[in-house]
Amino acid sequence: MKRRQFIRVGSYGAAGAAVAGGLTTDWYGRYGNPIADPGTDGDRVVPSFCELCFWKCGILAHVKDGRVTKIKGNPKDPLSNGHLCPRGAGGTGLLYDPDRLKKPMIRRDERGSQVFEEVSWDAALNEVGENFERIKAEHGAGALALFSHGYGGSWMKHLFKAYGSPNIAAPSYAQCRGPREVGFDLTFGSGIGSPENTDIRNARCLVLIGSHLGENMHNTQVQDFADAIRNGADIITVDPRHSVAASKSRWWLPIKPGTDTALLLAWMNVIIGEGLYDREYIETYAYGFEQLAEHVKAFTPEWAYPRTGIEPDVIRRTARAMGAARPATLVHPGRHVTWYGDDTQRSRAIAILNALLGSWGRKGGFFVPSHLSIPPYEYPGYLPHDDQAADRPAPSDFPLADQVLAQGVCDATIPGVVGDSRIKAWMVYGSNLPTTLPDPENTFKAIQELDFLVTVDVLPAEIVGWSDVVLPEATYLERCDELYAPWWREPYVAVRQEVVPPMYDSKPGWWIARELGSRIGLPEFFPWKDSEEYAKTRLEAAGLDCDVMREDGVIVGKPGPLYFEEGALPEFYTDSGKIELYSPRLAALGFDPMPTYDHSALEEPPEGYYRLLFGRAPVHTFGRTTNNRLLSEVYRENEVWVNRDVARRWGLEDGERVFLQNQDGKRSSFSAPVKVTGRIRPDAVYVVHGYGRRAPKLRFVHGKGIDDNELITRYKVDPIMGGTGMNVNFVTFLRADAEEVA
Amino acid sequence: MSAVSYGMVVDTRTCVACAACVIACKTENDVADGFSRDWIFTATSGSFPNLEMEIRSERCNHCEDAPCVSVCPTGASHYGPGGTVQVTESKCTGCKACIAACPYDARFIDPRTGSIDKCTFCVHRVENGTPTTACQEVCPTKSIYFGDLADPESEVSRLLQERQAYALLPDAGTRPKHFFLK
Numbered sequence: 001m002k003r004r005q006f007i008r009v010g011s012y013g014a015a016g017a018a019v020a021g022g023l024t025t026d027w028y029g030r031y032g033n034p035i036a037d038p039g040t041d042g043d044r045v046v047p048s049f050c051e052l053c054f055w056k057c058g059i060l061a062h063v064k065d066g067r068v069t070k071i072k073g074n075p076k077d078p079l080s081n082g083h084l085c086p087r088g089a090g091g092t093g094l095l096y097d098p099d100r101l102k103k104p105m106i107r108r109d110e111r112g113s114q115v116f117e118e119v120s121w122d123a124a125l126n127e128v129g130e131n132f133e134r135i136k137a138e139h140g141a142g143a144l145a146l147f148s149h150g151y152g153g154s155w156m157k158h159l160f161k162a163y164g165s166p167n168i169a170a171p172s173y174a175q176c177r178g179p180r181e182v183g184f185d186l187t188f189g190s191g192i193g194s195p196e197n198t199d200i201r202n203a204r205c206l207v208l209i210g211s212h213l214g215e216n217m218h219n220t221q222v223q224d225f226a227d228a229i230r231n232g233a234d235i236i237t238v239d240p241r242h243s244v245a246a247s248k249s250r251w252w253l254p255i256k257p258g259t260d261t262a263l264l265l266a267w268m269n270v271i272i273g274e275g276l277y278d279r280e281y282i283e284t285y286a287y288g289f290e291q292l293a294e295h296v297k298a299f300t301p302e303w304a305y306p307r308t309g310i311e312p313d314v315i316r317r318t319a320r321a322m323g324a325a326r327p328a329t330l331v332h333p334g335r336h337v338t339w340y341g342d343d344t345q346r347s348r349a350i351a352i353l354n355a356l357l358g359s360w361g362r363k364g365g366f367f368v369p370s371h372l373s374i375p376p377y378e379y380p381g382y383l384p385h386d387d388q389a390a391d392r393p394a395p396s397d398f399p400l401a402d403q404v405l406a407q408g409v410c411d412a413t414i415p416g417v418v419g420d421s422r423i424k425a426w427m428v429y430g431s432n433l434p435t436t437l438p439d440p441e442n443t444f445k446a447i448q449e450l451d452f453l454v455t456v457d458v459l460p461a462e463i464v465g466w467s468d469v470v471l472p473e474a475t476y477l478e479r480c481d482e483l484y485a486p487w488w489r490e491p492y493v494a495v496r497q498e499v500v501p502p503m504y505d506s507k508p509g510w511w512i513a514r515e516l517g518s519r520i521g522l523p524e525f526f527p528w529k530d531s532e533e534y535a536k537t538r539l540e541a542a543g544l545d546c547d548v549m550r551e552d553g554v555i556v557g558k559p560g561p562l563y564f565e566e567g568a569l570p571e572f573y574t575d576s577g578k579i580e581l582y583s584p585r586l587a588a589l590g591f592d593p594m595p596t597y598d599h600s601a602l603e604e605p606p607e608g609y610y611r612l613l614f615g616r617a618p619v620h621t622f623g624r625t626t627n628n629r630l631l632s633e634v635y636r637e638n639e640v641w642v643n644r645d646v647a648r649r650w651g652l653e654d655g656e657r658v659f660l661q662n663q664d665g666k667r668s669s670f671s672a673p674v675k676v677t678g679r680i681r682p683d684a685v686y687v688v689h690g691y692g693r694r695a696p697k698l699r700f701v702h703g704k705g706i707d708d709n710e711l712i713t714r715y716k717v718d719p720i721m722g723g724t725g726m727n728v729n730f731v732t733f734l735r736a737d738a739e740e741v742a
Numbered sequence: 743m744s745a746v747s748y749g750m751v752v753d754t755r756t757c758v759a760c761a762a763c764v765i766a767c768k769t770e771n772d773v774a775d776g777f778s779r780d781w782i783f784t785a786t787s788g789s790f791p792n793l794e795m796e797i798r799s800e801r802c803n804h805c806e807d808a809p810c811v812s813v814c815p816t817g818a819s820h821y822g823p824g825g826t827v828q829v830t831e832s833k834c835t836g837c838k839a840c841i842a843a844c845p846y847d848a849r850f851i852d853p854r855t856g857s858i859d860k861c862t863f864c865v866h867r868v869e870n871g872t873p874t875t876a877c878q879e880v881c882p883t884k885s886i887y888f889g890d891l892a893d894p895e896s897e898v899s900r901l902l903q904e905r906q907a908y909a910l911l912p913d914a915g916t917r918p919k920h921f922f923l924k
């Protein structure tokens with residue numbers, strides 16, 4: 001009963017794992033009844049790092065008879081520590097996905113018609129090379145834009161820098177983490193980065209604001225989260241949904257969506273008003289405390305209550321819990337934070353709260369990371385170009401955006417939207433724009449305007465169907481990539497190695513970039529024989545042992561001091577050299593120097609509509625894994641979480657299928673079952689992102705569930721850095737039998 | 743006590759229902775597509791906003807009085823190393839008597855062989871020099887503990903002494919060796 005509820009029967013076709021007979025061996029008859037060894041231990045075990053998400057955990061891939069049988073965590077790797085999340089453990093489901101792109105293809109009918117001809121690599125690369133050269137000659141290098149997500153994208157970014165285009169965009173900035181980076185940078189003079197320098201494992205009080213650790217499975221953070229639970233940390237979770245993290249918390253604050261900044265201001269009010277803050281830390285390191293104290297005076301818990309729905313008493317008691325545990329109180333900065341368009345200011349409020357608690361640079365707060373410096377491979381310097389990125393109408397727009405805005409590049413492709421529509425062609429590497437950028441209709445409009453679109457991908461995602469040329473990349477298990485040396489607890493470097501040779505006619509990204517480079521007159525930028533030689537040269541230049549690297553997958557250096565109290569330097573790269581509670585920089589640009597909260601800007605759902613919220617299932621990295629048949633045995637379709645009372649009002653049964661329709665009349669392409677639950681507020685619904693896929697060649701996931709992104713026809717742009725706040729749409733239910741009606 | 747008695751303890755306080763244990767078991771044990779030897783159970787109680795949720799990673803309980811063993815007509819289901827409950831594929835006729843007898847729904851027919859499959863407590867590992875089960879090894883929250891219940895010094899024994907724990911369907915008379923920490 002229970003198991004069958006959770007594990008649904010799926011079929012896997014050609015991707016099926018090893019055969020039962022033949023591989024099994026009866027390993028000793030000691031017990032009369034021999035027990036079969038499943039025989040999945042590899043005759044080779046190759047260390048590498050994972051790419052089922054972007055955390056990059058160290059893995060050990062077992063290979064038997066040329067097949068990857070299983071993937072384990074690499075105990076030597078500082079991110080996995082020998083453990084994996086379900087996605088990492090299910091990497092073979094990607095490698096052996098029968099829907100993988102197998103050969104290069106060129107479009108042979110109108111764009112989007114999905115009529116392709118399989119061609120040789122030579123023909124495909126020539127086509128791409130000719131178009132790149134033509135675009136440059138006719139419109140300049142800046143007319144070609146790159147969208148990229150994933151570690152293999154480093155080769156394409158290099159190609160684009162050599163080519164001379166400033167339009168290199170990643171949706172992981174303006175559609176995800178950007179506001180957090182800017183908010184923390186404004187406050188502490190450095191961003192958070194990835195992997196986050198959050199010292200969760202040592203926190204004695206952990207505050208999660210819309211950050212659902214446990215459903216969001218960034219491995220090390222979840223490992224540390226479990227440590228925090230074991231250590232008895234006081235956990236406070238702020239979320240409109242009773243997340244898994246909320247279920248582990250002493251406090252669950254089911255906040256009204258969009259009002260988080262009001263709560264943060266009220267917490268500051270209590271923490272300053274009751275003298276709970278770290279006076280010495282603030283006096284030594286912070287700038288603008290008087291202004292802040294004055295500023296938050298009005299934001300009492302009683303002021304916040306009608307806005308947030310969180311009772312004053314709860315606000316006070318949680319603030320005191322934070323104060324009691326400081327400096328080991330971590331107010332987690334979150335990761336996907338583009339919610340309401342005021343996200344930089346909300347991230348600022350989180351940063352300021354951490355500063356008041358003295359947690360930055362302190363044990364149980366934010367550690368001071370270190371990293372191994374690896375000299376670059378020698379190649380000629382990029383050619384100078386003074387071209388500005390085309391992602392915003394004027395350089396003064398979104399003044400603190402320090403990366404290119406992906407939605408801006410998309411807009412700059414459509415005549416009349418951003419100035420003179422300078423973008424004529426795209427390369428899209430591993431980033432499925434129609435499910436990533438808000439308002440997909442707009443994305444399709446831009447695609448129709450393009451002179452040329454080439455995608456490099458592993459799976460036939462939506463964007464692939466719209467391309468002129470499709471280049472099938474080898475998966476992470478079939479290629480060697482750039483070295484990975486992140487800023488982390490201990491300095492280290494990890495290598496991604498080819499575990500098995502590329503299947504079908506797929507090729508690794510480094511090879512694709514180099515071949516394109518040589519076709520467009522830039523061979524000198526690719527002097528390496530292959531990515532292995534590239535990695536080896538860099539490692540040797542750093543004085544590291546390549547044999548150890550090959551054997552272990554990682555080389556870990558000596559950790560430096562992690563906290564100020566251990567001797568880490570309290571350096572703040574702000575203009576004042578201090579933690580800026582009051583930001584002169586924001587003031588000079590005409591923005592609020594300290595976060596405020598404007599309740600009148602918060603739109604209420606129309607009658608019968610509910611705010612659309614989206615998030616993650618632990619087995620999936622949004623649409624990148626929902627076609628993975630192995631992972632989908634655990635979660636194969638998203639559900640619409642509906643509050644029990646709301647469901648009763650609508651007469652919706654648990655499991656009944658509905659379509660969602662948003663405030664602009666946009667209806668979801670597909671339906672999904674309703675999950676009737678007490679675990680969500682009555683004013684919101686929730687779905688896991690990455691479903692409702694329209695790409696027909698994703699044969700497994702096509703048509704399953706609802707794509708929230710289709711319903712995100714509106715978004716609010718953060719004026720400070722251009723992030724797209726996407727939690728501003730409202731949906732209503734259409735019963736699945738309404739399909740014929742609509 | 744002298745004989746080894748393997749048992750498992752799962753900490754429900756730290757388990758996050760991620761199902762890495764399910765995926766790792768599937769690849770370690772080459773489990774048939776569409777089936778799994780372990781699974782996640784979640785139960786929510788209360789109503790908005792006063793809720794509690796319990797999460798468990800569950801599998802065969804390797805009962806000391808296993809109804810599947812007593813009901814098996816061919817002796818395919820039997821007690822194996824460390825008092826685990828095992829199935830010998832070559833002796834199993836696929837009659838499903840054990841599926842009906844198991845109160846935990848831990849067993850299924852592997853469609854590739856037509857015989858019973860279920861959790862083995864990874865005896866191919868733990869009896870062969872690898873001290874961990876695959877589900878335990880992968881678990882990012884380290885919520886799964888495995889060891890010798892007969893050894894009072896083992897980690898599993900100590901956890902059962904120090905923390906509040908329960909087994910599933912304790913009244914079914916099966917004497918399960920799989921426990922959950924509250």
Ligand code: SF4
Pocket residue numbers: 050051052053054055056057084085086087088089217218219220
């Ligand atoms: S968190 Fe999971 S998916 Fe991401 S890199 Fe680590 S194991 Fe892979």
Ligand code: SF4
Pocket residue numbers: 752756757758759760761762763764782799880881882883884885886
């Ligand atoms: S892997 Fe660990 S945390 Fe994840 S569901 Fe299994 S027992 Fe729970």
Ligand code: SF4
Pocket residue numbers: 766767768770771779780801860861862863864875876877878
């Ligand atoms: S002990 Fe082994 S067989 Fe049993 S559920 Fe865990 S991994 Fe699977």
